[in-house]
Each structure stands twice: as C-alpha cells, then as structure tokens.
Amino acid sequence: xxxxxxxxxxxxxxxxxxxxxxxxxxxxxxxxxxxxxxxxxxxxxxxxxxxxxxxxxxxxxxxxxxxxxxxxxxxxxxxxxxxxxxxxxxxxxxxxxxxxxxxxxxxxxxxxxxxxxxxxxxxxxxxxxxxxxxxxxxxxxxxxxxxxxxxxxxxxxxxxxxxxxxxxxxxxxxxxxxxxxxxxxxxxxxxxxxxxxxxxxxxxxxxxxxxxxxxxxxxxxxxxxxxxxxxxxxxxxxxxxxxxxxxxxxxxxxxxxxxxxxxxxxxxxxxxxxxxxxxxxxxxxxxxxxxxxxxxxxxxxxxxxxxxxxxxxxxxxxxxxxxxxxxxxxxxxxxxxxxxxxxxxxxxxxxxxxxxxxxx
Amino acid sequence: xxxxxxxxxxxxxxxxxxxxxxxxxxxxxxxxxxxxxxxxxxxxxxxxxxxxxxxxxxxxxxxxxxxxxxxxxxxxxxxxxxxxxxxxxxxxxxxxxxxxxxxxxxxxxxxxxxxxxxxxxxxxxxxxxxxxxxxxxxxxxxxxxxxxxxxxxxxxxxxxxxxxxxxxxxxxxxxxxxxxxxxxxxxxxxxxxxxxxxxxxxxxxxxxxxxxxxxxxxxxxxxxxxxxxxxxxxxxxxxxxxxxxxxxxxxxxxxxxxxxxxxxxxxxxxxxxxxxxxxxxxxxxxxxxxxxxxxx
Numbered sequence: 001x002x003x004x005x006x007x008x009x010x011x012x013x014x015x016x017x018x019x020x021x022x023x024x025x026x027x028x029x030x031x032x033x034x035x036x037x038x039x040x041x042x043x044x045x046x047x048x049x050x051x052x053x054x055x056x057x058x059x060x061x062x063x064x065x066x067x068x069x070x071x072x073x074x075x076x077x078x079x080x081x082x083x084x085x086x087x088x089x090x091x092x093x094x095x096x097x098x099x100x101x102x103x104x105x106x107x108x109x110x111x112x113x114x115x116x117x118x119x120x121x122x123x124x125x126x127x128x129x130x131x132x133x134x135x136x137x138x139x140x141x142x143x144x145x146x147x148x149x150x151x152x153x154x155x156x157x158x159x160x161x162x163x164x165x166x167x168x169x170x171x172x173x174x175x176x177x178x179x180x181x182x183x184x185x186x187x188x189x190x191x192x193x194x195x196x197x198x199x200x201x202x203x204x205x206x207x208x209x210x211x212x213x214x215x216x217x218x219x220x221x222x223x224x225x226x227x228x229x230x231x232x233x234x235x236x237x238x239x240x241x242x243x244x245x246x247x248x249x250x251x252x253x254x255x256x257x258x259x260x261x262x263x264x265x266x267x268x269x270x271x272x273x274x275x276x277x278x279x280x281x282x283x284x285x286x287x288x289x290x291x292x293x294x295x296x297x298x299x300x301x302x303x304x305x306x307x308x309x310x311x312x313x314x315x316x317x318x319x320x321x322x323x324x325x326x327x328x329x330x331x332x333x334x335x336x337x338x339x340x341x342x343x344x345x346x347x348x349x350x351x352x353x354x355x356x357x358x359x360x
Numbered sequence: 361x362x363x364x365x366x367x368x369x370x371x372x373x374x375x376x377x378x379x380x381x382x383x384x385x386x387x388x389x390x391x392x393x394x395x396x397x398x399x400x401x402x403x404x405x406x407x408x409x410x411x412x413x414x415x416x417x418x419x420x421x422x423x424x425x426x427x428x429x430x431x432x433x434x435x436x437x438x439x440x441x442x443x444x445x446x447x448x449x450x451x452x453x454x455x456x457x458x459x460x461x462x463x464x465x466x467x468x469x470x471x472x473x474x475x476x477x478x479x480x481x482x483x484x485x486x487x488x489x490x491x492x493x494x495x496x497x498x499x500x501x502x503x504x505x506x507x508x509x510x511x512x513x514x515x516x517x518x519x520x521x522x523x524x525x526x527x528x529x530x531x532x533x534x535x536x537x538x539x540x541x542x543x544x545x546x547x548x549x550x551x552x553x554x555x556x557x558x559x560x561x562x563x564x565x566x567x568x569x570x571x572x573x574x575x576x577x578x579x580x581x582x583x584x585x586x587x588x589x590x591x592x593x594x595x596x597x598x599x600x601x602x603x604x605x606x607x608x609x610x611x612x613x614x615x616x617x618x619x620x621x622x623x624x625x626x627x628x629x630x631x632x633x634x635x636x637x638x639x640x641x642x643x644x645x646x647x648x649x650x651x652x653x654x655x656x
Contacts, residue, residue: 043574043576044576045574045576045577045580070580072610073579073610077575080606195439200535200543200592204538207541207543212539214542214572217605218606282539326574329567330577331566331567331573331574332567332571333574
C-alpha cells in the first residue's frame with residue numbers, strides 16, 4: 001500500500017518535471033525565434049519584410065536572377081549575420097553549461113579556461129606581424145586572421161588540457177588554475193601586440209577583444225558555423241551523463257558512465273566551438289556565463305533542461321545584443337562585447353542579489 | 361603631492377642620466393645640429409627645408425624621404441621613452457603634438473634640450489604654421505616662407521579646379537575592413553579633411569574619429585569611391601577582394617574599381633606634399649583635371 005502510494009507520487013513528480021521542462025524549453029524557443037525574426041528585420045538599412053523573405057528564398061537556392069538594393073543587403077549581410085549570431089550564441093551558451101557542469105562550479109565559462117584570450121592573441125599576432133609577410137597569396141590574406149585566432153584558441157586549449165590532466169585523467173582544480181595562468185599569459189601577449197602595433201593595428205586588435213558579428217558573408221563563416229553546429233549537437237548528447245556527474249564522479253562511474261571519456265569531451269568540445277566562435281566574432285563575454293545561470297534559475301539544475309535551454313537563451317541574448325549594437329549608434333557600430341557585458345553584468349548582479357539564498 | 365614628487369624624481373633621474381651625454385656632446389662640437397624628428401609629416405618638412413642631413417634619429421612614422429629609414433628609430437611617436445630619445449644626444453627635438461606619453465615629453469623637456477612642438481591639425485593653415493615654426497627653429501625663416509608660398513599657389517590652383525567640378529562624389533575612407541565591421545573615418549580625421557579638399561563628400565559624417573561602420577549602411581549609401589592606405593588594401597587582399605566582399609562588393613565604388621589607395625603618409629600626413637596628395641585624390645575622383653602635380 002505504502003509502496004504503491006509512493007510510486008504514484010514519484011510518477012506524478014516526474015510528469016510534473018517533464019511538463020515544466022517542456023514549458024521552459026518552449027518559452028526559450030519562442031524567445032530565440034523572436035530574436036531571430038528581430039535580427040532579420042531590424043537594422044540601420046531600410047530593408048523591408050519582403051526583401052528579407054526573398055533573401056531567405058535566395059539563400060536556400062529557391063530564387064535566382066539579378067539581385068539589387070535592399071534584397072542584396074538582406075541576402076549578403078543580414079541573413080548570414082543572423083545565422084552567425086544564432087550559432088555563436090548557441091555554442092557559447094551550451095559551452096558555458098557544459099563547463100559549469102563539468103567543473104561543478106557556477107563561475108566557469110569558456111573564457112575562464114583561456115580559449116577566448118588565446119584566440120584574441122593569435123589574431124593580434126597576425127595583425128601585427130602578418131601584414132609584413134608578402135608571400136601569403138592575396139586570396140588567402142583575408143582569412144589569415146581568423147585562422148590564427150582559431151590556432152591560438154586551440155593552442156591555449158591544448159596547453160590547459162595538458163597541464164590539467166594526467167594520462168587522460170582530468171583534474172578539475174588544476175585545469176582551472178591552468179586556465180587562469182593561460183589568461184594571464186594571453187593578456188600579456190595581447191598587451192605586447194598593442195605596444196608593438198601602430199594605430200590602425202591597435203584598432204584592428206580592438207575588434208578581437210570586444211567582438212562583433214559584422215564579419216559578413218558565407219565564405220568567411222561557413223566553416224565556423226559547421227564546427228559550432230556539430231560541436232553543440234554533440235555536447236547535447238552528454239546532458240544525461242552530466243546529471244550523473246553532478247551527483248559525484250565516483251557515483252557516475254558506478255552507474256556505468258565512462259567518466260574519463262566524458263570529462264575529455266566536456267573540455268575539448270566547448271573549447272573547440274568557442275575557438276570557432278572567437279575566430280569569426282572575437283571575444284564576446286558574458287553569454288556563456290549568464291545563459292546557463294538564467295536557465296537554472298527558471299527551471300532548476302537538470303542538465304536535460306540547462307543544456308538545450310542555455311543554447312536557446314544564449315542565441316536569443318546574443319541576437320538581441322547585436323540588434324542593439326548595430327542600431328543604437330547607427331551608422332557606426334558598437335562592439336557587441338560592450339553590449340553583452342553592459343546588459344549582462346548589471347542584470348546578473350540583480351539576479352544574484354535577488355536569489356542569494358538559492359544554491360546553484 | 362605624490363604625483364608631483366614622483367615626476368620631480370623622474371626628471372631628476374633623467375637629467376642625471378642625460379648629463380654625461382650633454383657634456384660629451386658639448387665637448388665635441390658646439391655648433392653641430394643634431395635633430396631628433398618625431399612625426400612623419402614633421403620629418404618631411406625638415407627635408408623640404410633642406411636639413412634632412414642634420415636629422416640623427418627619427419620615430420617609426422618617419423618614412424619619407426626613404427633615406428631617413430636608415431636612421432635609428434626611437435619608437436612609435438605615441439609611446440616614446442625619454443632615454444632612447446636623449447641617448448641620441450640631440451641639440452633639437454622636433455616632436456608632433458601627438459608625441460607622448462606626456463610624462464616622457466615632460467622628462468625630455470626638463471633635460472634642457474630645446475624641443476619644438478608645432479601645432480597639429482588637418483588643414484592648409486596648420487601646415488603653413490608648422491612650416492613656419494620649424495623654419496624658425498632651424499633658422500630658415502626665408503626658406504620656410506618660400507615653401508609656404510609654393511604650397512599656397514599650388515593649393516589655390518587645385519582648389520579652383522576642384523570647385524569647378526559639377527559633382528561631389530560620395531567617398532568612404534576605410535582604415536581596415538578585414539574582420540568584423542569595417543573601420544571608417546568620420547569627421548575630425550585627416551581622411552575626412554582630404555575627402556573635402558578633393559571635392560568629395562564623406563558618407564560617414566555623423567560620428568567623429570575612426571569608428572566601426574555598419575555594413576548595411578555602407579551598401580545602402582552607395583559610395584562612388586573608396587579610399588584606403590595601400591598597406592590596408594594589401595592586407596585585405598587587394599581590389600579584387602573588395603569586389604568580392606559581401607557588403608563592399610555591392611557598392612558602385614567596388615564594382616567600378618574606384619578604389620583610391622596611396623601611401624598613408626602621402627595621403628593623410630598633411631605634410632609639404634599636401635598639394636600633390638589633394639591633386640592625386642581629386643583626379644582619382646573626378647577624372648583627369650590637367651593639374652599635373654600628382655606624384656603618388
């Protein structure tokens with residue numbers, strides 16, 4: 001009798017949780033969807049709904065013929081930019097959720113393990129020293145900064161990973177410390193590049209430290225979109241395993257989880273997608289930190305909600321920030337990192353003071 | 361108080377360091393002029409006044425005439441150190457008003473070496489004042505006056521021809537357009553002044569200084585010409601890359617190949633080659649004007 005009653009209430013609870021999960025993810029999907037639509041139709045240039053629609057058709061090969069004016073702006077600037085914002089926001093949000101789950105520390109975000117600043121240093125290095133190299137073919141030179149940013153981010157990740165692991169065994173505390181050291185090193189390198197660079201180079205480096213979604217055109221972004229999309233999807237598969245890990249590493253192992261492989265994936269994949277994001281947008285702060293937190297405050301710490309939720313919320317937040325960045329000072333553009341931090345930080349402080357009692 | 365005493369200490373330290381240098385310099389020859397020239401445009405003025413052989417050191421922006429590139433480089437004009445400058449044992453320092461940091465200029469000043477800082481700005485008037493100031497410092501007032509007259513007559517000729525042009529082509533100056541939104545020149549920049557002198561219209565007139573410019577607005581505003589420093593154009597991948605750029609490629613400027621690229625110091629230096637630079641840009645914008653001054 002008693003057992004039966006208990007099992008019923010557990011089933012009730014489970015279905016309740018399921019319902020709240022669906023509700024939360026539904027709301028976040030609506031928010032992300034609205035942000036995508038907003039990003040497509042709001043901007044400093046006069047682009048009408050019909051131009052956007054025709055641009056979308058054209059992007060997917062359903063419309064051909066000569067293109068001009070507003071439709072061309074929608075096709076070659078606004079639509080790729082919206083895709084870039086969507087994928088970057090998703091990748092940053094989900095990376096933040098995965099890293100916070102792995103380190104069991106709510107303060108972690110992709111920036112903390114040094115990937116972003118490593119990428120910015122790589123880009124700055126190329127900006128200061130690369131332009132003097134004349135043997136680079138002209139066709140390649142436009143992509144070199146992004147390549148160096150990606151290489152810098154991956155180098156930083158490899159170093160941090162090597163320092164933080166022994167024979168494939170990830171030590172969380174050591175890796176955090178290694179990340180802090182990597183950040184300090186990259187900051188020193190960036191400072192050196194700023195010292196060595198001239199005015200124009202300093203301004204170019206600025207872009208990498210403050211971020212922008214202005215890197216238009218599919219040619220420059222498609223490979224980054226591919227990495228971010230695939231990496232994020234792969235990370236989503238680990239949301240159940242992250243729930244086990246939250247109970248404790250030993251417990252997770254007893255429950256049949258290969259924690260070594262899991263931990264390796266949870267470091268490498270977020271670093272990889274963040275490196276891809278940084279290589280096309282520069283450092284965009286706060287999304288990876290704030291998005292998972294907000295989802296946890298809305299719906300608790302079940303990773304089956306936090307991971308996809310952080311992806312949706314990250315995308316929405318980044319797209320809204322970009323709308324602000326490109327319209328508020330038009331025709332000039334504010335670096336988006338300023339917007340995300342300016343909106344994100346005070347909001348985060350308010351949340352912290354309001355929910356001080358809730359453990360994360 | 362602390363700041364004052366720190367500065368006092370710094371200048372004391374510098375003068376102690378510089379003292380032996382000054383003495384050794386004085387004991388060699390009293391009359392020898394040793395100029396340290398800090399600012400590419402100022403070095404050009406020194407050259408135009410016939411004193412380039414007196415220059416013993418330069419900053420990294422002094423690149424014209426090519427012969428000065430063989431001289432020791434004391435660093436970037438905005439981030440100088442007092443010691444490298446004073447170690448050249450200068451008898452005269454000609455420094456841009458942008459030279460800095462200010463603490464370093466204070467230290468150099470307190471070492472007792474005469475330092476001349478001509479006014480900075482992007483106009484013919486300021487250029488004339490700068491030539492005047494440097495001419496006086498070099499004891500070449502007459503030469504300076506002749507140079508000013510020459511520039512005045514050339515500029516007047518260019519201005520007359522430019523004012524006769526029926527159209528004011530729309531121009532955008534790009535500092536860089538490789539990554540993210542392109543960095544363009546707003547008002548209060550050398551590029552803006554150059555566009556106006558050459559009879560063009562800057563499409564980025566809402567903001568001052570160099571700012572990231574919206575790609576959408578860039579495509580929508582349809583500039584007739586783009587202007588860049590030639591090394592930025594190379595870094596972007598040349599004119600062909602501009603044509604293939606998703607936003608810049610939509611502009612008439614890129615489609616018609618109307619891309620004005622020249623050496624940064626020539627184009628934006630506002631030095632003694634200003635009439636030639638204006639004539640060059642004007643002829644690129646309006647077609648051949650028969651000015652016959654241009655030497656890019």
